[in-house]
Amino acid sequence: MLVADHPKKSQILQALEDADTTVTIEDPLENTMVLNMGPQHPATHGVLRVLVKLDGETVVNSVPELGYLHRGYEKIGENSTYHEFIPHTDRLDYLSPLSNNVGYVLAVEKLIGVDVPVRAQYIRVLICEMARVASHLVAVGSMAMDVGALTVLLWTFREREKLMDIYDVLCGARFTTSYTRIGGLQQDWTDTCTAMLTKFLDEFDESLKEVGGLLFTNKIFIDRCEDVGYISREQCIALGMSGPILRASGVPRDLRRDNPYLVYNDLDFDVITAQESDSLARFYVRFSEARESAKILRQALQNMPQGPIHADETKKVLPRKDRIYTKMEELIHDFMLINLGIDPPVGEVYQGIESSKGELGFYLVSDGTGHPWRLKIRSPSMVNLSALPVMIKGAMISDIVAIIGSIDPVMGEADK
Amino acid sequence: MNDVIVQKLKEKFPESIDATNNFRGDLTVQVKKNDIVKVGEFLKNDPELSFDLIVDLLGVDMYRPEGRFEVVYNIYSIKNSKYVRLKVLVDEDDCEVPTVTDIWPGANWHERETFDMIGVKFTGHPDLRRMYMPEEYEYHPLRKDFPLMGIPDSIPLPRK
Numbered sequence: 001m002l003v004a005d006h007p008k009k010s011q012i013l014q015a016l017e018d019a020d021t022t023v024t025i026e027d028p029l030e031n032t033m034v035l036n037m038g039p040q041h042p043a044t045h046g047v048l049r050v051l052v053k054l055d056g057e058t059v060v061n062s063v064p065e066l067g068y069l070h071r072g073y074e075k076i077g078e079n080s081t082y083h084e085f086i087p088h089t090d091r092l093d094y095l096s097p098l099s100n101n102v103g104y105v106l107a108v109e110k111l112i113g114v115d116v117p118v119r120a121q122y123i124r125v126l127i128c129e130m131a132r133v134a135s136h137l138v139a140v141g142s143m144a145m146d147v148g149a150l151t152v153l154l155w156t157f158r159e160r161e162k163l164m165d166i167y168d169v170l171c172g173a174r175f176t177t178s179y180t181r182i183g184g185l186q187q188d189w190t191d192t193c194t195a196m197l198t199k200f201l202d203e204f205d206e207s208l209k210e211v212g213g214l215l216f217t218n219k220i221f222i223d224r225c226e227d228v229g230y231i232s233r234e235q236c237i238a239l240g241m242s243g244p245i246l247r248a249s250g251v252p253r254d255l256r257r258d259n260p261y262l263v264y265n266d267l268d269f270d271v272i273t274a275q276e277s278d279s280l281a282r283f284y285v286r287f288s289e290a291r292e293s294a295k296i297l298r299q300a301l302q303n304m305p306q307g308p309i310h311a312d313e314t315k316k317v318l319p320r321k322d323r324i325y326t327k328m329e330e331l332i333h334d335f336m337l338i339n340l341g342i343d344p345p346v347g348e349v350y351q352g353i354e355s356s357k358g359e360l361g362f363y364l365v366s367d368g369t370g371h372p373w374r375l376k377i378r379s380p381s382m383v384n385l386s387a388l389p390v391m392i393k394g395a396m397i398s399d400i401v402a403i404i405g406s407i408d409p410v411m412g413e414a415d416k
Numbered sequence: 417m418n419d420v421i422v423q424k425l426k427e428k429f430p431e432s433i434d435a436t437n438n439f440r441g442d443l444t445v446q447v448k449k450n451d452i453v454k455v456g457e458f459l460k461n462d463p464e465l466s467f468d469l470i471v472d473l474l475g476v477d478m479y480r481p482e483g484r485f486e487v488v489y490n491i492y493s494i495k496n497s498k499y500v501r502l503k504v505l506v507d508e509d510d511c512e513v514p515t516v517t518d519i520w521p522g523a524n525w526h527e528r529e530t531f532d533m534i535g536v537k538f539t540g541h542p543d544l545r546r547m548y549m550p551e552e553y554e555y556h557p558l559r560k561d562f563p564l565m566g567i568p569d570s571i572p573l574p575r576k
């Protein structure tokens with residue numbers, strides 16, 4: 001009996017047309033079936049909901065639904081000072097909070113026109129790359145877990161834990177770091193951090209080899225990922241992809257090289273690309289990018305100069321705590337900055353950085369007061385997810401998890 | 417590069433370009449609302465400029481009597497590694513902008529989000545549903561007259 005003739009059909013339709021469902025489906029249940037995946041499915045990496053229309057086991061069409069983690073960060077941003085918003089950026093892409101911090105303060109610094117000392121820029125490069133390594137480790141591990149290889153996740157999490165320990169020493173928090181300040185950083189980089197990071201880097205090649213050894217010649221893993229989730233180079237550009245997905249389709253766009261920020265100009269690294277544009281290519285790109293990041297980390301550690309980590313702009317940068325307690329001027333500046341905020345010029349700026357997921361951008365509109373008039377977050381996860389229907393069309397139902405894993409979305413960022 | 421873009425646009429569309437602005441190296445070009453599609457097509461298809469990637473599209477509520485909303489298009493040229501921003505002004509009583517999804521298909525979700533948050537409608541959009549809020553929701557949260565704490569009872573509870 002066809003699904004369409006089934007006596008329970010009306011109940012299924014009723015369930016689909018529930019008040020919560022915001023999806024209209026043409027030719028309902030002809031001889032295809034609609035499957036609701038998420039928002040609580042373990043393989044959707046958070047609260048992503050995908051409605052897939054199936055013909056047998058093949059995906060005919062799909063509709064991703066967002067908004068289950070929408071917290072209104074753009075509205076919160078409009079109602080807090082520029083400093084107050086920094087902790088909220090941790091909660092966007094919660095797998096690489098440090099690079100979100102950097103992306104946001106770079107946008108604010110561009111708006112108010114502050115130049116940060118070289119040492120602070122090097123430290124920012126270090127934390128951005130540490131965040132990228134940590135995020136790619138999770139991406140690789142969880143993608144392998146999605147297709148059935150649980151061990152990899154445990155091993156990559158072990159490596160990530162070492163980076164979290166460095167965060168802990170560096171800024172006193174493992175997860176919600178809030179490490180950057182406008183015009184500087186919360187604390188200076190210490191020798192302990194250098195020692196820990198050097199130790200991590202020395203072991204990193206070996207541990208990547210270990211992880212790679214589990215996957216590179218693993219027939220099951222490769223069969224599950226190869227030629228799955230194909231998206232052409234032209235479609236990638238048309239849909240505005242960024243990050244590893246774009247580079248796995250053969251477009252060598254990397255903001256670190258194309259629109260350099262911080263001191264990436266002085267560092268030597270390769271932009272990893274692949275041509276196959278399937279799930280496996282995205283996995284390889286992430287894997288190799290983690291290796292490149294290790295290369296950048298070594299160079300940055302070597303080249304990092306001594307010096308101040310705060311810009312010398314008393315009316316824009318928060319003063320140091322010890323000076324607030326002893327100096328009159330600093331006390332006044334601190335009071336004004338905390339209560340009224342920075343006075344930026346009227347105008348609008350956009351600053352994008354290459355975060356681990358892709359291009360993370362902040363667009364700020366200032367009306368000259370201490371609060372942004374408008375704060376727009378250009379989140380890579382949301383844009384990358386918009387390619388999901390293209391990627392899973394024609395795939396098998398079991399491929400969906402491999403494809404979502406290869407997009408590596410973080411719903412905190414996609415829903416803002 | 418900024419000068420080349422401005423000059424080319426002014427030569428090609430002397431009537432459509434209202435203003436240009438260069439702040440901190442970011443070029444913003446203000447375009448008449450009904451000409452956004454043809455300006456966008458030109459910027460994408462011109463072989464020298466080739467702005468082929470849409471990075472972002474957003475709405476801003478300026479909360480003023482004339483041209484209350486701004487719709488901002490942030491586009492990127494992979495060839496030249498260059499950003500440019502297009503901007504159109506939208507009045508509150510005529511809250512519609514032609515869609516650019518035919519030029520950049522990636523604008524689809526951005527336009528949905530802008531419609532959801534600001535309430536600007538995009539005419540010709542293939543699938544203009546709300547992005548984050550429930551479909552029955554009647555407000556647009558990023559408008560300046562929407563309170564920060566929300567409106568009580570405005571989100572419908574699930575039917576039992």
